[in-house]
Amino acid sequence: MIRLTDPEFNDIVDFVKNNYGINLAKKRQLIESRMQSVLTEKGFTNFTDYFELIKQHNSTEITAMLNKLTTNHTYFLREPAHFDFLKNTILPAQEKTNRQKDIRIWSAGCSSGEEAYTTIMVMMDYFGLQKSSWDYRILATDISLKAMDAAKNGLYSAESLKNVPQAWGKKYFTSKPNDLFELNKEVREQVTFRPLNLMENFTFKQPFDLIFCRNVMIYFDQPTKNALINKFYDVLKPGGYLFIGHSETVQRDSSQFLYIEPSVYQKG
Numbered sequence: 716m717i718r719l720t721d722p723e724f725n726d727i728v729d730f731v732k733n734n735y736g737i738n739l740a741k742k743r744q745l746i747e748s749r750m751q752s753v754l755t756e757k758g759f760t761n762f763t764d765y766f767e768l769i770k771q772h773n774s775t776e777i778t779a780m781l782n783k784l785t786t787n788h789t790y791f792l793r794e795p796a797h798f799d800f801l802k803n804t805i806l807p808a809q810e811k812t813n814r815q816k817d818i819r820i821w822s823a824g825c826s827s828g829e830e831a832y833t834t835i836m837v838m839m840d841y842f843g844l845q846k847s848s849w850d851y852r853i854l855a856t857d858i859s860l861k862a863m864d865a866a867k868n869g870l871y872s873a874e875s876l877k878n879v880p881q882a883w884g885k886k887y888f889t890s891k892p893n894d895l896f897e898l899n900k901e902v903r904e905q906v907t908f909r910p911l912n913l914m915e916n917f918t919f920k921q922p923f924d925l926i927f928c929r930n931v932m933i934y935f936d937q938p939t940k941n942a943l944i945n946k947f948y949d950v951l952k953p954g955g956y957l958f959i960g961h962s963e964t965v966q967r968d969s970s971q972f973l974y975i976e977p978s979v980y981q982k983g
């Protein structure tokens with residue numbers, strides 16, 4: 716077994732925290748055990764040489780490592796209360812007030828795309844025959860290129876569809892061999908996937924109506940979460956919403972967001 720020394724551990728914890736926000740300080744054993752096969756495959760005999768490769772900012776290598784140490788797991792209609800809120804509160808309000816009929820949404824930390832695609836299906840159902848008169852675009856971003864490649868392919872397992880109602884199964888998916896389901900092109904075309912590290916400065920030309928950043932900040936420490944939440948605030952329209960994961964919170968004294976209901980916040 717290749718051992719992880721104290722300086723190597725401290726070095727990679729600092730690098731990942733400073734560049735990706737992810738706090739690996741309590742993951743020493745996990746790093747040592749999960750990265751063994753990667754080191755062996757690549758012919759490394761110590762962690763220092765492998766970390767040198769990582770520190771060259773090779774995003775494929777970094778995200779392969781982070782994928783082993785964190786989770787990309789997601790599925791359609793995860794945390795459905797958010798999609799009820801979208802359908803019952805946000806979209807009716809948009810219909811009343813949004814004369815341009817354009818809605819901009821960001822799925823930040825989209826993984827394999829289920830969150831963004833669920834949002835599109837909710838909106839397609841909601842607008843029905845009117846959908847062509849609305850311009851709703853979703854930007855979906857992640858650091859994991861592999862997860863986003865899977866998203867663009869649009870092929871999903873039955874496990875990923877476990878919450879999908881039968882009507883959606885019929886309307887939006889085509890059954891494929893090996894128990895896979897292909898998401899229809901009509902839904903896929905409405906989402907733009909782009910690599911984006913949430914630690915970087917945001918340079919969007921237009922603000923968003925709604926941002927999803929769910930189950931992403933679980934690995935970030937509190938100052939990193941607070942700073943990111945403030946950056947989300949800055950790129951939302953007044954009245955826009957932020958959805959975070961149900962196990963996550965926005966600290967009230969460190970942000971200007973209004974609390975609406977658990978894991979739903981609004982820019983005043």
Ligand SMILES: C[S@@+](CC[C@H](N)C(=O)[O-])C[C@H]1O[C@@H](n2cnc3c(N)ncnc32)[C@H](O)[C@@H]1O
Pocket residue numbers: 734735736737786787788789790793823824825826827830856857858859862911912913914928929930931960
């Ligand atoms: C568990 S998935 C969440 C997927 C989806 N939002 C959900 O709630 O099901 C977490 C995602 O956050 C991404 N992530 C972690 N740190 C990131 C960062 N600094 N910038 C962008 N994405 C990041 C990971 O690559 C992973 O795909």
